[in-house]
Amino acid sequence: MSVGFSANHLGIKNWVLDREKAARAITQLENLKIAVLGGDVFEIEDGKIYQTYDSWYCDQKDDENEQNFTKRSILEAKEYILNYPKGKVGFAIVPKT
Numbered sequence: 050m051s052v053g054f055s056a057n058h059l060g061i062k063n064w065v066l067d068r069e070k071a072a073r074a075i076t077q078l079e080n081l082k083i084a085v086l087g088g089d090v091f092e093i094e095d096g097k098i099y100q101t102y103d104s105w106y107c108d109q110k111d112d113e114n115e116q117n118f119t120k121r122s123i124l125e126a127k128e129y130i131l132n133y134p135k136g137k138v139g140f141a142i143v144p145k146t
Contacts, residue, residue, distance in 0.1 A: 054098045056091070056141055065091045065098050065139035068130060074142055075126050084109075084119040084145040085126040093137045101138070105129045119145075 053066040066074055071088075078085060087106030091098040107122040109115075122145075130140055 054091075054093070054096075054139060056098060059098070059100060061089070061141065063089075063141040063143070065093070065141050067093065067139050068133070071130050071140040071142060072127065075123060075130065078142075078144050079119075079123045082116075082119055084115075084122040086122065086143045086145050088126065088129075088140050088142045090133065091139045091141065093139050098139060103133075 052070060053064040056063050056065050075085065085107060087104060090101045090103035092101050105125065107118075107125050109118040109122075113121070126142065133140075
């Protein structure tokens, strides 16, 4: 996850990845069986990132086991990223630790 744009200057300890790299990162998390709790969307302009204040999240349901939650959270993250309106945007992903 050390590729992309650092969001530290915005007070966010995360990396912002373009759509393609974000989708690949989600696949890597899926392979590692790590759930995705959500993420934030950023506009990318002239090599800089700006907050859009768009985001998504995925909470584990009370009756949902860890395996099912991980699968659902990965699916929701992929759908959000791939269906987000086109444009020069990036995504900061929040994996479950």
